[in-house]
Amino acid sequence: xxxxxxxxxxxxxxxxxxxxxxxxxxxxxxxxxxxxxxxxxxxxxxxxxxxxxxxxxxxxxxxxxxxxxxxxxxxxxxxxxxxxxxxxxxxxxxxxxxxxxxxxxxxxxxxxxxxxxxxxxxxxxxxxxxxxxxxxxxxxxxxxxxxxxxxxxxxxxxxxxxxxxxxxxxxxxxxxxxxxxxxxxxxxxxxxxxxxxxxxxxxxxxxxxxxxxxxxxxxxxxxxxxxxxxxxxxxxxxxxxxxxxxxxxxxxxxxxxxxxxxxxxxxxxxxxxxxxxxxxxxxxxxxxxxxxxxxxxxxxxxxxxxxxxxxx
Numbered sequence: 182x183x184x185x186x187x188x189x190x191x192x193x194x195x196x197x198x199x200x201x202x203x204x205x206x207x208x209x210x211x212x213x214x215x216x217x218x219x220x221x222x223x224x225x226x227x228x229x230x231x232x233x234x235x236x237x238x239x240x241x242x243x244x245x246x247x248x249x250x251x252x253x254x255x256x257x258x259x260x261x262x263x264x265x266x267x268x269x270x271x272x273x274x275x276x277x278x279x280x281x282x283x284x285x286x287x288x289x290x291x292x293x294x295x296x297x298x299x300x301x302x303x304x305x306x307x308x309x310x311x312x313x314x315x316x317x318x319x320x321x322x323x324x325x326x327x328x329x330x331x332x333x334x335x336x337x338x339x340x341x342x343x344x345x346x347x348x349x350x351x352x353x354x355x356x357x358x359x360x361x362x363x364x365x366x367x368x369x370x371x372x373x374x375x376x377x378x379x380x381x382x383x384x385x386x387x388x389x390x391x392x393x394x395x396x397x398x399x400x401x402x403x404x405x406x407x408x409x410x411x412x413x414x415x416x417x418x419x420x421x422x423x424x425x426x427x428x429x430x431x432x433x434x435x436x437x438x439x440x441x442x443x444x445x446x447x448x449x450x451x452x453x454x455x456x457x458x459x460x461x462x463x464x465x466x467x468x469x470x471x472x473x474x475x476x477x478x479x480x481x482x483x484x485x486x487x488x489x490x491x492x493x
Contacts, residue, residue, distance in 0.1 A: 202403035210377065210396050213420065213428040217375055220355035222331070225371035226348060234336065237348045240366045241334040244350070246327040247276050253283065253301075255320055262308035264316050266301040278325055286323050291316070330354040358383045381426050389426050393417040440464050442471035 201209070201219055209217055224244070230236040249255070254267040266287070268280055284296055291303045305316050333353040340346055355374040360367065361383070374380060375396060381389025394410075394417045401408055419434060420427050427433040431448040438444050441464050445453040456462070466472055469479045478484040 202400050207397065207400050210393060210400075211416070211420075211429040213378070213426045213433065215378055217377075219353075220330075220374065220376045220379075222350075222352040222355050222357070222360065222374045223372065224334075224350035224352065224360065225368040226350070226366055227368040228366060230366045231347045234348065236366070237336050237350065241336055241350050242277060243326070244328050244331055244352070244360070244363070245334040246329055246331050246354070247278065247325045248321065249283065249286070249323040249325060250321045252276060252278060252325065255317055257313055257317055259310060259313065262305060262313065264303040264305065264313060264320065266303070266320070268299045268301070270299060276326075282325055286325060287320075290319060290323065328356050328359045330356045331360075355379060378426055381421070386421050386424055386426070390417045390421040393420060393426070438468070440466070440468050440471045442466075442474050443468055446470050446474060 201217075205218070226237060226240065228236075230240055249266075252269055252272045254269065256265045256267070258265055266283075268283060270280075273280065273283070280299065284301065287294055287296075287301055287303070291305075293306075294301055294303045303316060303320075305312050331352045331354040335351050337349050337351050338346055339349045355376045357372075357374050357376070357379050360372065361369050373392075373395075377389055377392045377396060380392040394413050397413050397416070416429070420429065427437075429435065435447045436444060438447075441453055441457045441462050445457075464471055466475070466477065467480060469481060472479045
């Protein structure tokens, strides 16, 4: 029980525990990965759902994705050339669904089916083994209720600094665009996700920039590290000033520097130098790194001044 509770706490006690909050997460942010390793959402509620546990539970149930695989056993019978579904009545009851809902969803995919004694037999057109497997995979992905990709929702009691409490939802999986379409019970202004690319695509690049700052601060606060906000804001601004969220590494900002020597000094030195030779590229030596490489004074501070006028 202790192990189970510890693991459960680690994974589901709150958004801070659900998401990664270490060095790997920091790398994930600056690399501008398409999706985080552990996408999670923090859903704030409004109205009675903020305080009423039952209403929060109902809302959580409506958000959590329930696939056919969770309530039915899907088997292939290659001899009879059919796909057989055995509906689990206990699982169906636990999820608050009816057998009618399942049958209606099946009807959309396979009109030619037979339903008897909690079993559904589906005859596949052009009953080749490949088509039977295709039908099985399609059935596994059928969503009976909820928002796609959100696999689990738990209720979290959030304590504020002023001592007040409210109920929020933490999810495993993230789908911000679909969630913002649910106005009842969800506070769309405060609801957030740790998927920065998704925020930028859904709410715009400014929101993406703010998300980078927020996510970096979450990691640093968890490790009790104090970093000046201007450093973090500078990274976020540089990553997003092109209108999309770009990575910092060789495939992003460092790889797009105007100076070929600065690019070569960072990573893939030979590649950049050979490319420059092939295309006859030149370096204007306007930055710091390239001037240091060739032993010149950097164009900064006193190195910026070329003419000094002496006053009488």
